[in-house]
Amino acid sequence: MAIASLGTVVLDCPDPHALAAFYAGLLGGEPVPDGDTWVELKGTLLAFQAAPGHVPPQWPSADHSQQAHLDLTVEDLDAAEAKALDLGAKPLDAEDRDRTWRVYADPAGHPFCLCAC
Structure with missing residues (x-):
């Protein structure tokens, strides 16, 4: 029996809005920002997180x-x-x-x- 399920794969990046737009173009989905440092790609298991110094x-x-x-x-x-x-x-x-x-x-x-x- 599994003890967990995959929620989201998060990619660190310098610009989460730009990277979410790139993957939306590849995979579809809608970028849904949560502030300046986090964007989830609705309809996928991907999210993007700002990482200063990435x-x-x-x-x-x-x-x-x-x-x-x-x-x-x-x-x-x-x-x-x-x-x-x-x-x-x-x-x-x-x-x-x-x-x-x-x-x-x-x-x-x-x-x-x-x-x-």
Whole structure:
């Protein structure tokens, strides 16, 4: 029997409003702010929290681990990539076009993957 359920995945970032808008563009949902330092993305399990002095993870790097990343399932990898790049994503490891997944960083530097379903 489980003793807990997943409530929300929270990403630290320098600008929670901007990062919530980025993920709303990728995943849908509506950013719902709670002050200047917290934004939840309604309809998802994501929230964004201001972290002064935020240092983004580096991928791949043993010294600055990614700590965690999101795998986002998409139907059309090329179309999803174009949309993610338009929203401000940066490719980290998207050169291998034969794989069923590609790695990017969100505008705050958190790694995420687009994965073909």
